[in-house]
Amino acid sequence: KQEVTQIPAALSVPEGENLVLNCSFTDSAIYNLQWFRQDPGKGLTSLLLIQSSQREQTSGRLNASLDKSSGRSTLYIAASQPGDSATYLCASYAGGTSYGKLTFGQGTILTVHP
Amino acid sequence: EAGVVQSPRYKIIEKKQPVAFWCNPISGHNTLYWYRQNLGQGPELLIRYENEEAVDDSQLPKDRFSAERLKGVDSTLKIQPAELGDSAVYLCASSLQGTSYNEQFFGPGTRLTVL
Numbered sequence: 001k002q003e004v005t006q007i008p009a010a011l012s013v014p015e016g017e018n019l020v021l022n023c024s025f026t027d028s029a030i031y032n033l034q035w036f037r038q039d040p041g042k043g044l045t046s047l048l049l050i051q052s053s054q055r056e057q058t059s060g061r062l063n064a065s066l067d068k069s070s071g072r073s074t075l076y077i078a079a080s081q082p083g084d085s086a087t088y089l090c091a092s093y094a095g096g097t098s099y100g101k102l103t104f105g106q107g108t109i110l111t112v113h114p
Numbered sequence: 115e116a117g118v119v120q121s122p123r124y125k126i127i128e129k130k131q132p133v134a135f136w137c138n139p140i141s142g143h144n145t146l147y148w149y150r151q152n153l154g155q156g157p158e159l160l161i162r163y164e165n166e167e168a169v170d171d172s173q174l175p176k177d178r179f180s181a182e183r184l185k186g187v188d189s190t191l192k193i194q195p196a197e198l199g200d201s202a203v204y205l206c207a208s209s210l211q212g213t214s215y216n217e218q219f220f221g222p223g224t225r226l227t228v229l
Contacts, residue, residue, distance in 0.1 A: 004156070031216075032216075032217075034217070034218075036220075042223075043205060043220045043222040044157070044205070044220040045220075046217070046220075089156050089157075100162070100209065100211070100216045100218075101159060101162070101170065102147075102157075102159065104157050104158070105156050106154065106155050106156050107154075107155075107156055
């Protein structure tokens with residue numbers, strides 16, 4: 001059974017800092033990996049999806065990397081802003097007979113203070 | 115293009131009462147998912163439909179939960195009777211099976227409070 005763990009559980013940083021969120025998964029036979037953002041009381045907003053054949057994806061100030069062999073993914077946020085405050089979730093897509101099944105981590109709560 | 119639509123957004127009921135949630139997926143998406151998200155946790159899959167067929171319902175508590183997807187489009191998730199521990203956010207997602215990465219798109223969720 002796939003298990004996804006996110007570290008740290010919570011992070012508080014001053015505005016302008018570069019930061020890294022970590023995600024690890026136990027079964028390296030994943031298909032894709034996706035990072036989401038969730039604002040309080042809201043649904044999930046997709047940030048980046050890394051396909052199994054890729055090692056990273058970039059969007060604006062966000063960069064996500066994937067190392068399947070070590071079972072790790074990182075989300076790098078450059079020059080953080082107060083508007084980045086939210087919960088960040090990573091999720092792995094299963095392959096094989098469970099194709100498409102998403103397994104989520106518990107999330108990292110990010111607070112960026114002015 | 116409209117995203118995944120869910121209703122209601124919020125629901126407060128007393129324990130032992132029934133409750134139903136509705137989801138309309140993105141047009142053309144043949145796969146639909148229901149997730150439950152407890153406070154401080156990531157979402158967990160309850161059931162996955164491919165068209166009208168429930169292909170993965172292993173995590174659905176079948177004694178009190180039921181779901182249907184008529185005509186392979188809209189879906190309804192029902193709880194009867196609700197228990198205090200059912201308080202959570204219920205998320206619906208959809209995807210187009212057969213694309214290169216099967217990306218799932220999520221609705222805003224229904225926040226259920228059972229008193």
